[in-house]
Amino acid sequence: MTNVLLQYATVFVLSVFVGIEIISKVPSILHTPLMSGSNAIHGVILVGSMLILGAANTNAEEVLGFLAVILATLNVVGGFVVTDRMLEMFKPRTPRAKPGAKADADGAKGADS
Amino acid sequence: MSRGTLIDLLYLVAALTFILALKGLGSPKRARMGNVIAAAGMLLAVVATFFNRVDGHPLHHVLLILLGMAVGLVVAVPTARFVQMTAMPQLVAIFNGVGGGAACLVSLTExxxxxxxxxxxxVVLEVLLGVLIGTVSFSGSAIAFAKLQELMTGRPITYAGQQxxxxxxxxxxxxxxxxxxVTSSTALLWVLLVVAFVLGIAFVLPIGGADVPVLISLLNSFTGLAVAASxxxxxxNLLIVAGTLVGASGTLLTMLMSKAMGRSLPNILFSAFGSVVTAGTGAGAEQRSVRSGSPEDVAVMLGFASRVVFIPGYGLxxxxxxxxxxxxxxxxxxxxxxxxxAIHPVAGRMPGHMNVLLAEANVPYDDLIEMDEANSELTTADVAIVVGANDTVNPAATDDPASPIYGMPIIHxxxxxxVIFMKRSMRPGFAGIDNELLYNPKTTLVFGDAKDTLTKIVAAVKAS
Structure with missing residues (x-):
């Protein structure tokens, strides 16, 4: 049994390092979407909730498990949809960094306003 | 390959998508893709779970599971789709809270x-930690939601002997x-549930509205850890990997956010920031002279300008x-x-919030400049227009060591x-601190609703 615990502990420790490593360089404008995106990822508790409800033997377990499935679904679905809505805004635009290109971009903007 | 091995392999794939997703979310180009990848991985994991076995039998209550999911879907999708973008921080808080609640329930039920x-x-220790962390995240997020939604005061709530x-x-x-x-008594589990619930509330009450986003980020990593405990x-392994990834990256993100506000995390969590209005805002404040002007005055001023910098805030x-x-x-x-x-890193209610709000209004991405660049541009600007911002342009952050926001980087x-300062009234901003900039001789105040004022200015500029 302790072998199993050790295996989980290994996975845990490695995940800590991966988690820190992958977001070490994030521009501040992406802090909010990143928070929201990782919020959706911990919605994986839905898998746990399904296993719990799927194993339920008593009424108490059924009620708690059912509640867990609802809450977890809210977390996972809401999380991904909100994040997607935020990131919709980051679609690429016509670059207008150079002064020469500026007039064209202004013309294009005038059309949609 | 046996069914169990196959499912475990699919879980491994899902865990990989989460890692790739977090990686992608760190870059503007790949962020949206990253989110889609994670959603696909999640779907894969959920579908695979239907074929999983527990205690040696297939899942019971499949219909009940589907019903629960349907309820969740019906509530979550419209909420997430149609709530105003300005209310996004609250949404993240509430979706995080329910995740914490689910993690607690899973541990409890198991x-x-x-x-x-x-x-x-x-095993008992794992359960207890899952219940404790999940519940703190649940009740803490609920209070954070109430603060941001203005169901309760955004000011820190303090009382004697709070700490x-x-x-x-x-x-x-x-x-x-x-x-x-020690006693392995199950009755105490329910006691823990109650104590953890109270702890989550007590922990969040003294944190001021302006700091709540950092708090949400912290609670987000708590939920991650609760999921890992479950x-x-x-x-x-899937839950451990995903939960720990969020726990670790969320903690780092929390620290990055507090750094962007020029504050340390303990300072945010324990100092009841913004509970006291600083000296200088006393009774004399209202008698101090300010210069105010009409939208037409502003239009004239803009007519002579060659470089203008907008400094938008949440009020916009x-x-x-x-x-x-x-x-x-x-x-x-x-x-x-x-x-x-000019975009302050914490303009709006969360880091990056203002970028999203402006992007929604089709403001070209290249016109947005970050704080450091903004501060060098401002030295050569003719007019700075502050719209709905306050604390992020408050000179007290650099001048007044007694100010609670002292040390926070600001846009000068x-x-x-x-300087044109659009304000609804002389009321202080979100952090509850008076702003010296209002009394600066360079400053012209334009009172009124920002939308009305701006519409009038646009009309006047067009006419000129």
Whole structure:
């Protein structure tokens, strides 16, 4: 049994390092979407909730498990949809960094306003 | 390959997508893709779980599971789709809270399920940690939601001996955990549930509205850890990996956010920031002279400008004035005026919130400049227009060591030749601190709703 615990502990420790490593360089404008995106990822508790409800033997377990499935679904679905809505805004635009290109971009903007 | 191995492999794929997703979310180009990848991985994991076996039999209550999911879907999709963008921080808070609640329920239910088998002490500890962290995240997020939604005051709520009482509640939680481990009494689990619930509330009450986003980020990583704890109990590598990833990256993100505000995390969590209005805002404040002007005055001023910097804040979004602001920028550009939007890292309610709000109004991404660049542009700007921002341009952050926001990096609006400050009233901003900039001789105040004011300015600029 302790072998199993050790295996989980290994996975845990490695995940800590991966988690820190992958977001070490994030521009501040992406802090909010990143928070929201990782919020959706911990919605994986839905898998746990399904296993719990799927194993339920008593009424108490059924009620708690059912509640867990609802809450977890809210977390996972809401999380991904909100994040997607935020990131919709980051679609690429016509670059207008150079002064020469500026007039064209202004013309294009005038059309949609 | 057996069914169990296949499912475990699919879980591994899902865990990989989460890692790739977090990686992608760190870059503007791949962020949206990253989110889609994670959603696909999640779907894969959920579908695979339907074919999983528990206690040696296929999943029971499949219909009940589907029903629960349907309920969740019906509530979550419209909420997430149609709530105003300005209310996004609250949404993240609430979706995080329910995740914490689910993690707590999973740990709790698993414990009820296995308690007759006399689980090992470490299993009980995993359950207790899952319940404790999940519940704190749940009740804490609920209070954070209430603060941001303005169901309750955004000011820190403090009372005598608060730190002491909070410490006491924290110790009580630890004590319950230790006693439960020693006696393996299940009744105490319910006591822990209550204590953790109170702890979450007590922990969040003294945190001011302006700091709540950082708090949400922290609670987000708490939920991650609660999920990881449930993963230990259930023996699921997927839950451990995903929960720990969020726990670790969320903690780092929390620290990055507090750094962007120029504050340390303990300072945010324990200093009841913004509860006292600083000296200088006393009774004399209202008698101090300010200069105010009409939208037409502003239009004239802008007519002579060649470089204009907008400094937007949350008030802009509240007034729904982003589109009018962009219109003003376009009209000025037509007259050959250079226009920039100076974005403070914490403008809005969360880091990056203002970028999203402006992008929604089709403001070109390249016109947005970050704080450091903004501060160098401002030294040569003719006019700085502050719309709905306050604390992020408050010179007290650099000048007044007694100010609670001292040390926070700000946008130096007063470096510009002229400052136009649009305000609804003389009320202080979100952090509850008076702003010296209002009394600066360079400053012209324009009172009124930002949208009305901007619309009038646009009309006047067009006419000139």
């Amino acid at each position: 414990f009820i399920h296995i308690k007759s088998t006399k689980p090992a002490t470490y 002491f009482i909070n410490a006491l509640v924290g110790l009580a939680a630890l004590a319950v955990i230790v006693i439960t481990l 993963g230990f109990t259930l023996g699921s 979004a509240v007034a729904q004035a982003q589109n009018v602001l962009r219109e003003l920028a376009e009209n000025l550009e037509k007259k050959g005026v250079e226009v920039f939007y 609006a007063d470096a510009a030749e002229n």
